[in-house]
Amino acid sequence: MIRVRHISKRYRDTVAVDDVSLDVREGEVFGLLGPNGAGKTTTMEMVEGLRPPDTGEIVIDGLDVVRERQRVKKVIGIQLQATALFERLTVREMLRLYASFYGETQPTQDILSRFHLEEKAEDWVKHLSGGQKQRLAIGLAVIHDPKVLFLDEPTTGLDPQARRGLWDIIHTLQQSGKTIVLSTHYMEEAEALCDRIAIMDAGKVIALDTPSGLIRRLDSDSVVEFVVPDGLDVSRFQSLAGVKRVKKVDDGKGVQLLTDALQQTLKELIDLSEHGTFKINGLRTRTATLEDVFLHLTGKRLKD
Numbered sequence: 001m002i003r004v005r006h007i008s009k010r011y012r013d014t015v016a017v018d019d020v021s022l023d024v025r026e027g028e029v030f031g032l033l034g035p036n037g038a039g040k041t042t043t044m045e046m047v048e049g050l051r052p053p054d055t056g057e058i059v060i061d062g063l064d065v066v067r068e069r070q071r072v073k074k075v076i077g078i079q080l081q082a083t084a085l086f087e088r089l090t091v092r093e094m095l096r097l098y099a100s101f102y103g104e105t106q107p108t109q110d111i112l113s114r115f116h117l118e119e120k121a122e123d124w125v126k127h128l129s130g131g132q133k134q135r136l137a138i139g140l141a142v143i144h145d146p147k148v149l150f151l152d153e154p155t156t157g158l159d160p161q162a163r164r165g166l167w168d169i170i171h172t173l174q175q176s177g178k179t180i181v182l183s184t185h186y187m188e189e190a191e192a193l194c195d196r197i198a199i200m201d202a203g204k205v206i207a208l209d210t211p212s213g214l215i216r217r218l219d220s221d222s223v224v225e226f227v228v229p230d231g232l233d234v235s236r237f238q239s240l241a242g243v244k245r246v247k248k249v250d251d252g253k254g255v256q257l258l259t260d261a262l263q264q265t266l267k268e269l270i271d272l273s274e275h276g277t278f279k280i281n282g283l284r285t286r287t288a289t290l291e292d293v294f295l296h297l298t299g300k301r302l303k304d
């Protein structure tokens with residue numbers, strides 16, 4: 001449905017997007033996951049046709065996004081940021097206004113009921129909760145029944161309940177046949193919603209797979225985390241049995257080991273602490289998650 005080839009974008013000295021290629025299949029929810037500044041928004045805006053790429057090619061549903069912009073607009077829906085909504089219109093007025101931009105649209109009443117906004121139809125937009133505003137923003141984005149929907153960090157700033165409500169809406173949209181591209185910096189959101197995920201860091205796609213495929217790369221791996229005294233040289237942990245990677249986390253206070261031989265690593269770690277006369281605190285072990293995949297690939301944590 002979407003084909004992106006070798007797109008790049010530079011702002012003065014910053015390379016925001018660096019030679020990104022990817023394909024989004026019809027009917028899938030495709031996630032762009034990465035920390036702030038990774039280039040997710042710039043990538044989305046180029047794919048949406050809002051920003052011209054410096055180089056590269058983007059095709060949506062057979063249409064060239066740069067050369068056939070007007071035709072592409074009918075095929076795609078873009079979720080506005082909540083701040084771009086008109087505060088002093090009612091929900092119904094806002095929907096009617098948007099409907100007037102397009103020739104053929106879905107009935108306002110349908111949108112109100114599908115997005116659970118019926119009771120709010122006559123209320124001013126400014127009086128909606130964060131979750132309701134996000135639902136309205138998505139309702140506006142699908143008013144012309146587009147094939148492809150773009151959601152840029154749709155649940156940022158929402159409480160957990162409102163976030164789950166929005167996840168349900170995104171699932172329903174997928175079931176109705178839409179192709180959805182979303183960006184997020186929430187791991188669990190990417191895992192819960194996305195069929196495939198492109199992990200972005202510093203303008204590049206550094207991994208692209210299903211959530212379970214990404215985790216499977218670290219399948220036999222476990223994570224050992226603990227806290228050591230300030231100033232301890234953590235490189236010594238690299239030589240423990242099974243350890244594949246040593247990372248300092250939590251501003252250097254914690255250490256994280258990725259191991260494929262948990263028992264041996266733990267045994268040697270405890271021996272080392274006894275003989276090395278330093279104390280280990282807060283020792284924890286767990287199996288690898290998408291968060292660890294990110295840490296493993298980038299050396300950075302993907303903070304919520």
Ligand SMILES: Nc1ncnc2c1ncn2[C@@H]1O[C@H](COP(=O)(O)OP(=O)(O)OP(=O)(O)O)[C@@H](O)[C@H]1O
Nearest residue numbers: 011014015016034035036037038039040041042043
């Ligand atoms: N209009 C602009 N002018 C200059 N630099 C920009 C502009 N837009 C983005 N950048 C820079 O490009 C890089 C990528 O930004 P982008 O907003 O695409 O990242 P992001 O992954 O979407 O981050 P966020 O989650 O914060 O939105 C950043 O270093 C950012 O500072």
